[in-house]
Amino acid sequence: MSFYSDASAEDMGDELETLGWYHYDLSRHAAEALLLSNGTDGSYLLRNSNEGSGCFALSVRAKDSVKHFHVTRRDNGYVFGFNEFATLQDFVNHFANQPLLGSDTGTLIVLKCPYPWRVEEPSIYESVRVHTAIQTGRTENDLVANAPSLGTKEGYLVKKGAVVKNWKQRWFTLNRYELKYFKDKMCEEPIRTLDLRECSAVQFDYSQDRVNCFCMVFPERTFYLCAKTGVEADEWIKILRWKLSQIRKGR
Structure with missing residues (x-):
């Protein structure tokens, strides 16, 4: 199984962007919603941390909750827990072995499968039969995006x-x-x-x-x-x- 998308590191400018489960600007809140809605126990993804450059977070679905763990990039290597990986490939190979993750709180999680940032969807669409504007004179400025946040x-x-x-x-x-x-x-x-x-x-x-x-x-x-x-x-x-x-x- 390949962990990488089709894009090359040279094209993307950053080797992490070739990682198929690196969700670049996904927030902690959105990661929890995504993994709880669509993931399974042991699903995980890598995202940027809000703690600055070189800091990342591994978000992992653990039954009915999501846990977050620090990942740090130093020079060309990666630090995760007590482990240091010299290259991104070594880091990815570690996850391919489905490691058992333990936290300070005693939580034990098996990292089973990455959650891809690009998900294939079937291209099946309904054909339009009726298309009528209910109100006239409205513009884009009248459109108000509205969605309740989690836990409200x-x-x-x-x-x-x-x-x-x-x-x-x-x-x-x-x-x-x-x-x-x-x-x-x-x-x-x-x-x-x-x-x-x-x-x-x-x-x-x-x-x-x-x-x-x-x-x-x-x-x-x-x-x-x-x-x-x-x-x-x-x-x-x-x-x-x-x-x-x-x-x-x-x-």
């Missing part, structure tokens, strides 16, 4: 008040480790921002006189929230618990 969620929940124990609908947004709630969807300034790094638990709650409730436990207060449906409440609980697990892994 938003929607209306009903929240129990801290002092006056009434229930009010609020618009909630979850991004990274911040859960914000607003008076409504159109408001730009949140009423409050909750730091999930301070949250100790998220769970269904059956103590209230409402259905589809869950609670979030913080040192100074427990927040009681209700969703419209049990499925929606379960979705909020699952993603919030996932966030808490990510926080604990990083500690």
